[in-house]
Ligand code: SF4
């Protein structure tokens with residue numbers, strides 16, 4: 599994989615990539631994957647590699663470089679929504695939180711999406727995030743039943759935290775616990791806490807998922823999943839089609855290299871935020887170069903998503919079907935009738 603400096607990358611830019619024109623640029627979504635490698639859990643389905651027995655390998659995580667990238671993100675002159683991604687637990691690291699704090703102080707940063715396993719007390723989150731305007735923070739708390747001792751206490755903590763912050767919660771449909779999901783979802787709903795469910799990605803008992811879910815498991819998932827969008831992209835592995843990645847969205851890797859998305863990092867380099875805030879963008883949506891898009895921060899960039907869904911607020915996983923009202927009158931307009 600080539601890794602040119604920013605000057606080289608921009609000089610090699612193809613005609614459809616344009617230098618940034620600050621006044622014209624609208625809200626841009628950014629996913630900054632830091633690969634921070636420390637976690638206090640060992641979930642058996644961990645895509646970050648913490649699953650026993652080996653645990654995860656080395657990481658390019660570097661505190662000084664992380665803060666240098668953050669400072670260049672703070673120098674951008676167009677509005678951004680940012681998600682800081684990790685390969686572990688965000689709230690273990692004071693440096694990660696310091697980065698979020700710096701971003702929150704920048705006027706052009708409209709929202710900061712963070713993910714946590716909710717292993718701390720809700721009041722600790724409020725303490726850790728003290729000084730960061732609540733209206734800029736959106737949290738996804740992932741529910742890991744193999745790691746927590748008391749499900750009801752966890753849901754109560756999510757309920758309390760949702761009174762402080764824009765919060766949603768999520769579960770992974772790990773095959774051994776899949777049949778519990780309708781009950782889990784019901785409990786979250788009874789507590790008034792948003793909950794979404796994502797298919798398991800990986801190997802279980804020699805079979806690769808999500809492809810290996812059988813018909814009965816798929817019927818359960820059909821009932822509990824958040825949207826037709828999630829169902830098609832995350833379970834049925836829809837071929838993505840046209841996508842706004844590189845146009846309205848950028849991916850920043852742990853060393854600051856900017857590309858259109860995390861699903862196609864071998865694509866054209868659009869900047870190096872470890873060095874400078876200079877960026878280039880595509881001039882419109884382009885066909886997805888990947889076969890599938892299983893990252894929910896990224897498949898929301900597809901034109902299919904933009905056409906059929908809209909955000910309810912700043913949280914990356916709180917959205918609604920645009921034509922839900924019409925579908926009440928005309929069932930053929932339901933999201934489940936959209937041709938995919
Ligand atoms: S909490 Fe997340 S990062 Fe940590 S082990 Fe579980 S799935 Fe992996």
Ligand code: SF4
Pocket residue numbers: 838839841842843858859860861862885886887888890891896897899900
């Ligand atoms: S659909 Fe996903 S993988 Fe494809 S270009 Fe968009 S963000 Fe990248």
